[in-house]
Amino acid sequence: MKDKRTYKNIKEYGEDMSYENDTTLTNEDRGSNDLTLMAELHQKEIWEWKQKESEYIQTKNLLDGSKRIIAEMSSQMNKQVKIIEQLEQEIKRLVAEKKK
Secondary structure, three states: OOOOOOOOOHHHHHOOOOOOOOOOOOOOOOOOOOHHHHHHHHHHHHHHHHHHHHHHHHHHHHHHHHHHHHHHHHHHHHHHHHHHHHHHHHHHHHHHHHHO
C-alpha cells in the first residue's frame, strides 16, 4: 500500500494531495452511535424535560394559590355563618321582647 502523499510521476509535484482520500460527513452519514448525534438528541430531550418541569412548577404554583384562596374564603364563610346565627338569635330575642 502506498503512502497517500507520494507521487507517481515528477509532473505531479504541483498538485495538493493532502486531501486526496479525505471525505466529508453529512448528517445522513452519521450512524446511531455517533457521539455528536447522541449529544444533540440528549440536548433536545433535556430541553423537553425542562419545558415539562416549567409547566409542572407553573401548575403547582397555581394549585397552591387556589388552595390559599379557598382556605381564606372558607374561614370568611365560617365567620359570616357565626354572625348570621348571632343576628338570628338577636332577632328572636327582640321579637320575644316586643310580644311581651
